Amino acid sequence: MTPPDAPDSPGSPDPANRWSNLDRPPLNVTALRRGLLRPGALWTSVDVVQRTGSTNSDLVASGGAEGAVLVAEEQSAGRGRLDRTWSAPPRSGLFFSVRLTPGPGVPVGRWGWLPLLAGVATATALSRAAGVDTALKWPNDLLVTVDGQERKAGGILAERAGDSVVVGIGLNVSLRADELPVPGAGSLALAGAGVLDRDPLLRAVLRSLEEWYGEWRAAGGDPAACRLQEAYTAGCATLGRTVRAELPGGRELVGEAVAVDGDGRLVLATADGVQEPVGAGDIVHLRPAGS
Incomplete structure (x- = not known):
């Protein structure tokens, strides 16, 4: 059935009309709420907005209870680490943030695992729901x-918000080659994903995130006890490679990435035999050593 506000005739997509590009239909917020909001579940609210600057900024500013999910069909000022920007055409990806409150049972020192947990949860969900391997x-x-090359298709940003952490996930879903923000980017479509419908993909990611988060919190945030550290290590493409860590002040550290330690830091084995851990907050860029 044609949506009531669908265009009467084909033509150029109208950004103001959410039905103007039927190859990229809007998310079904009613179905999302029906599938995710249930008694005892982590998720307490699901809201979808047509356009915003940054779902992370909005959720940080709004306060509220744990389990809030905010999704944007388009972000005009999406942010990555160190305020790097993230942009994509409307309804071409998943751009959302969630509020998590680990509580007193998880030491604050272990909250740094949350963006790594989100990565494991997203990769697990995409493997199951879309049939695409995500490293x-x-x-x-x-x-x-x-085409045989690793490309970035998504990113994760975690920000402290009082006694909570807001975790944002951006994922390119249906972007074509001519829509990529940079030549080295990728998308699920370009990777040959079997499913590009964003509704089941979003539900799968949120359910996976709920499962991993629940196990991590039940273990007091111990990444080894809940097997999060093991899962991250198994899926981390950085390990086993020689990389150059660009640090604040122009300092560089070159070494083989040999482990992710119990604090979520990357351990580099340098040429002089020293193993030096670096935290995510210490890194400006992490690149292959030859680049």
Whole structure:
């Protein structure tokens, strides 16, 4: 059935009309709420807005209870680490943030695992729901393989908000090659994903996130006890490679990435035999050593 506000005739997509590009239909917020909001579940609210600057900024500013989910069909000022920008055409991806409140049972020192947990949860969900392998580049990138090359298809940003952490996830779903923000980017479509319908993909990611978060919190945030550290290590494409960590003040550290330690830091084995951990907050860029 044709939506009531669908265009009467074909033509150029109208950004003001959410039905103007039927290859990229809007999310069904009613179905999302029906599938995710249930007694005892982590998720307490699901809201979808047509356009906003940043779902993370909005959720940080709004306060509210744990389990809030805010999704945008388009972000005009999406942010990554160090305020790097993230943009994509309307309804071409999943751009959302969630509020998590680990509570007193999880030491604050372990909250740094939340963006890594979100990466594991997203990769697990995409493997199940879309049939596409997603690797993790430490600390916050989601990689897919396009034409034999690893490309960034998503990113994760975690921000402290009082006694909570707001975790934002951006994922390119249906972007075509000519729509990529940079040549080295990717999308689920370009990676040959079997499912590009954003509704089941979003539900799958949120359910996976709920499962991993619940196990992590039940373990007091111990990443080894809940097997989060093991899962992240297994899916991390950074490990085993020689990388150059660009640090504040122009300092560089070159070494083989050999482990992710119990604090979520990347451990580099340098040429002089020293193993040095670096935290996500210490990194400006992490690149292959030869680049």
